[in-house]
Amino acid sequence: MSINDPRWGNKSGDDDRGDKQGPPDLEELWRDVNRRLAGLFGKGDGGGPDGGAKSPRQIGGGLGLIVGVIVALWLASGFYIVDASQRGVVLRFGKFLQTTEAGLRWRLPYPIETHELVNLSGVRTVEIGYRGSEKNKVPNEALMLTDDENIVNIQFAVQYVLKDPQQFLFNNRDPDTSVVQAAESAIREIVGKSRMDFVLYEGREQIAVSAAQLMQQILDRYDTGVLISKVTMQNAQPPEQVQAAFDDAVKAGQDRERQKSEGQAYANDVIPKARGTAARLIEESNGYAARVVANAEGDASRFKSVVTEYAKAPEVTRQRMYIDTMQQIFSSTTKVMVDAKGNGNLLYLPLDKLMQQTAAQNSPAQAEVPPARPSTPAAAVETQSPPKVDVPGTADYRSREAMRSRERGDR
Secondary structure (H helix, E strand, C coil), X not given: CCCCCCCCXXXXXXXXXXXXXXXXXXXXXXXXXHHHHHHHCCXXXXXXXXXXXXXXXXXXXXXXXHHHHHHHHHHHCCEEEECCCEEEEEEECCEEEEEECCEEEECCCCCCEEEEEEECCCCEEEEECEECEEEEECHHHHEEECCCCCEEEEEEEEEEEECCHHHHHHCCCCHHHHXXXXXXXXXHHHHHCCCHHHHHCCCHHHHHHHHHHHHHHHHHHXXXXXXXXXXXXXXXXXXXXXXXXHHHHHHHHHHHHHHHHHHHHXXXXXXXXXXXXXXXXXXXXXXXXXXXXXXHHHHHHHHHHHHHHHHHCHHHHHHHHHHHHHHHHHCCCCCEECCCCCCCCCCCEEHHHHHHHHHHHCCCCCXXXXXXXXXXXXXXXXXXXXXXXCCHHHHHHHHHHHHHHHHHHHC
């Protein structure tokens, strides 16, 4: 059956196909909707959808309801939500009114009041001297002059957060540009007071810390509401045009430091030894001086005692001094005893050899040398006569001559 058929939707009992489970009557549904709308706008129950005239009261009631709904929606538009990492800034006719914390908040709807949400915990980053990567350089920002009149290429990044939403919104036209200009001004001031080697090597971390402090002072002076969290030095090197010459200079400096280190190590090795040797020689000289002085004092005392004894018994003292002197001389020289009164017969006694043999045998008793009998009665050992002392160079020659004399005597 077509939807345009007048029997569609009728619940007539004459139709065998009409039953309680058939489709609803669309005309009845439409009339029901019209009645509800008429009741909503104050229309009586007896009036149809297009029957009867509308009174001013009915028209006013419907308009009031529409206005109420619009006002409710307008007031509901004043609700807004502030996250935990954000702060809300409420403006009344464009003027700052208050700052709201996190949570569900309400303000007067637009156009009376508006609000701005500012993220305080988000870290923002600006780049100075490069964009995106270190290869994409910005020479106007990167090239700087040091205190020793050298040019360096410096690239660094600045990370910052917001600390005052009101200052950030009303005192900054472009916050990133403000931070970039402050960072460039601070780093140029610090690099201009530093030497090139300090900037390129040992002073990079110190320069970053000093730049962050100076940058914060500049931004606080302008009430930007920005808090510098970190300054990171990405790259610091000489310009590309002088990079080769600078590398040669760096190598020369490294060679100089290496040679200085080697020289210092050699000095640390030699100087203590020289000082120790000098101290030892000084101590030895002091000891020698003390020994000589003590010997001299002892000799002087002995000489005084000898003089005293000599005054008492000159002959005995003179003989004793002679014997002591001979004993001292003979104890350190080669000793040979000969017969000075014999005519051709010579008695040869090698006392040194006999004493060495005796000492080598380690005998507790001293070996006794048997007296040698001369071949002639006239030969004898003269003990009282002063013996002859020969130097070691002539001892062997005299010994051979003595042996030859004895052989001739035996013949």
